[in-house]
Amino acid sequence: MILPKPDPAFRWSQESWGSALRCVALESAAQHLFTSRQLQLPDDGAWRAALESLHAPPDCLMRVRQVHGNSVRVIPRGHVGQGTSGQRPDADALVSNEPGLVLAVSVADCVPILVADPNGAAAAIHAGWRGTCARVAAAAIDAMATTFGTRPEDLVAAIGPSIGPEDYEVGMPVVDAFLGAGHARPDVERWFSRSTPKPRLDLWTANRDQLVAAGVRPDRILTAGLSTLRHPEVFDSYRVEGERAGRMGALICVPG
Numbered sequence: 001m002i003l004p005k006p007d008p009a010f011r012w013s014q015e016s017w018g019s020a021l022r023c024v025a026l027e028s029a030a031q032h033l034f035t036s037r038q039l040q041l042p043d044d045g046a047w048r049a050a051l052e053s054l055h056a057p058p059d060c061l062m063r064v065r066q067v068h069g070n071s072v073r074v075i076p077r078g079h080v081g082q083g084t085s086g087q088r089p090d091a092d093a094l095v096s097n098e099p100g101l102v103l104a105v106s107v108a109d110c111v112p113i114l115v116a117d118p119n120g121a122a123a124a125i126h127a128g129w130r131g132t133c134a135r136v137a138a139a140a141i142d143a144m145a146t147t148f149g150t151r152p153e154d155l156v157a158a159i160g161p162s163i164g165p166e167d168y169e170v171g172m173p174v175v176d177a178f179l180g181a182g183h184a185r186p187d188v189e190r191w192f193s194r195s196t197p198k199p200r201l202d203l204w205t206a207n208r209d210q211l212v213a214a215g216v217r218p219d220r221i222l223t224a225g226l227s228t229l230r231h232p233e234v235f236d237s238y239r240v241e242g243e244r245a246g247r248m249g250a251l252i253c254v255p256g
Contacts, residue, residue: 004231009222010158015039015053017046019234023114023158023222030116031055032252034160034224037236041106041247054253056102061251063104064091066126070134072143075101092131093140097121097148099256104249108236109168109228111203112160112250113137113211121148122254129174132206133181141214152215157222160250161235164227165193165202175199 003012003019013020018038026032031054039046048058062080064073065088073089075096094103103124105112110128123140125131144150170192178188187209193200204223211221228235228248236246 001233004226004234007223007225010224015049017049017053020053021160021224021226023156023224025220025222026114026116026156026158026252029118029156030114030122030252030255032114032116032158032250034112034114035249035251036234037246037248039249041249047104047249050104050249050251051102054102054251056100056253060100061102061104062094062096063106064088064094066092066105068092068128068130070131070136070139072136072139074143074147076147092127092136093123093125093143095121095123095140095143095147096254098254101254102251103254104251106247106249107160107162108238108245108247109163111162111207112248113157113207114160114250114252115140115144115155115157115216116252116255117144117148117150117155118255119150119154120255121150122252124250124252127203127207129170129201129203130177132203132210133174133178133183135181135210137207138210138214141211141216145215153217155216156220157211157216159204159207159221159223161224161226161228161248162203163229163237163239164225165200165204167227167229167239168201168203169196169198170201171198174201
């Protein structure tokens with residue numbers, strides 16, 4: 001299999017189960033990876049294999065039941081497991097300052113965003129169009145700042161593979177939803193291309209802009225630039241495979 005070339009800020013690594021994508025700048029702050037379709041998620045054994053690639057024990061994985069919104073699960077240090085009873089709560093982002101805890105989201109066209117504070121906190125974010133419309137990335141950054149005292153300007157954020165801006169055709173109701181959610185019209189005009197009969201949504205730029213608005217430095221936001229729809233042999237894509245599509249994971253280990 002020929003792997004597509006990501007933005008130079010990212011690199012491919014070979015794991016026991018196949019190919020993973022890592023952000024070079026983020027590596028200096030936190031261990032992390034974006035999986036490919038070679039890892040057959042959501043199987044529990046596959047999650048364990050991903051954890052092994054991070055040299056993390058199998059009992060340190062934290063996930064949520066993703067619902068395409070902007071709820072953030074906050075896991076403060078010393079509170080791992082409290083009040084969960086083994087259940088995954090509804091949310092689309094996780095933030096924590098518990099050293100060694102691995103935060104994960106799963107995607108198949110939606111945008112995975114991994115964020116690290118070198119001072120000891122991290123976030124994993126799932127941003128589809130609904131989550132992006134609801135500003136889920138900004139909600140996660142705000143939760144880190146409010147709960148852990150994180151300074152947004154210290155953060156490094158990596159936007160992983162997802163459906164690209166040239167491939168994501170949507171209907172006018174999606175444009176109207178962004179305007180109805182209070183996004184400035186110039187922003188909406190920049191995020192949606194009208195050069196084709198159906199608008200096309202640039203989730204990469206929309207989430208990048210929202211991270212910048214939340215205080216993250218533009219030079220610390222890296223985008224892989226790989227479209228899941230363009231490379232179905234490497235990535236799982238719901239647009240390509242529908243209900244048969246698998247899922248890819250985005251995992252980050254909270255730095256100690």
